[in-house]
Amino acid sequence: MRIACYLDAQGRPASLYRPGRVHLFEEVDGRWRECGRFAFHLDHGMSLAAVKEALAGLAAALDPGCRVLLSDEVRGLPYSLLQEQYGFRVWKSDGALEQQLAEVREHEDRARARRKYEIVLRASQPVPSPVRLADGRPGHYWIDLRAALEHHSNPTSRNILIPFLAAGQFVKLEVLCDHLPKWMAWELERMDLSAESEPVDATGAGLRVSIHSRKSPEGRMRPPGLADGARVLCLPCPREHGSGNALPLSRPLESLDWQRLPAEPAGAPPEG
Structure with a gap:
């Protein structure tokens, strides 16, 4: 030394x-x-x-x-x-x-x-995870993502939510957050989950995101992905590109607001 x-x-x-x-x-x-x-x-x-x-x-x-x-x-x-x-x-x-x-x-x-x-x-500390609601409804969970991100294990929103969502052992998950995680739209569609968001209160400080399993009757009535009028392209997550889980590149782009997609430039070659 x-x-x-x-x-x-x-x-x-x-x-x-x-x-x-x-x-x-x-x-x-x-x-x-x-x-x-x-x-x-x-x-x-x-x-x-x-x-x-x-x-x-x-x-x-x-x-x-x-x-x-x-x-x-x-x-x-x-x-x-x-x-x-x-x-x-x-x-x-x-x-x-x-x-x-x-x-x-x-x-x-x-x-x-x-x-x-x-x-x-x-x-060695477990990453915070959603907890079952105390009202007795089976499969209903809740998590305050804002508080969970302050845990001393320094988790990311992915660390906290992806394992729980991928396990699929829930009917509905409510997530309180300051803003929508950037990965959420991609991953919800990839895992065949549906969700919508709304302000927590009239102040507009924070969001409540409700994520539904498509295995439940309510979830099956909803299209996969993020609803609530969010203009989010239903694209494969970039981290999946080139992996066995990637969506096929020939899949046409979809959008919840497709009218706002830019028009193809004149003379563009046809797809395929």
């Missing part, structure tokens, strides 16, 4: 605004040895542009894998810029320099282990 330290003339960690140099240390066989150093200068009279230029030079001078800095300060403009723009982790400690380096390495190891644990934890 390599750690950059900003040291004064006495070899002690210092603020970036004080005279000093950047020293690069590497741990070898449990001991810290210096493997490089270079000059660096900041002062309070510098413009913001000059500060950014100096910090860009600092980041460029270090190995891309070295983004740990030991200093006598951790707050202030240069430290914020190093963290936000260049991904540095800045540490401050006490004691002899070698002891401080060991403590920084220990903190880094713990932080790395914590990040790995959080990644594994998120991956």
Whole structure:
């Protein structure tokens, strides 16, 4: 592991605004040895542009894998810029320099282990899924997609809805959302489902999408795809193009508002 330290003339960690140099240390066989150093200068009279230029030079001078800095300060403009723009982790400690380096390495190891644990934890959390309505109607489900998308597992609308819709074990699903997911029209038709949307309330903030299984009497009375006057072309989903599940390319375009499709240009060759 390599750690950059900003040291004064006495070899002690210092603020970036004080005279000093950047020293690069590497741990070898449990001991810290210096493997490089270079000059660096900041002062309070510098413009913001000059500060950014100096910090860009600092980041460029270090190995891309070295983004740990030991200093006598951790707050202030240069430290914020190093963290936000260049991904540095800045540490401050006490004691002899070698002891401080060991403590920084220990903190880094713990932080790395914590990040790995959080990644594994998120991956193991079940993705939110629709729940059965409490009114007792069989096969009727509901989900607030807006709340589900805020789950700490960071799911997408596809992750949440596609497995449930593909399983087909429902009669009707109500989805509350801010807007229609872009994939919904394609996938509803591909899975032979029908749906319509309406505003949640008079404010127009949010939609209620009702998705019907075509296995139910109500669903069979509706055409597949997204209704509600939405002008959506019934095209195969682009991600299905070239796969075994793709709709045949010879299928004519359909539209819920076909009159608004652009006319063919004069002289266009006939299909087929």
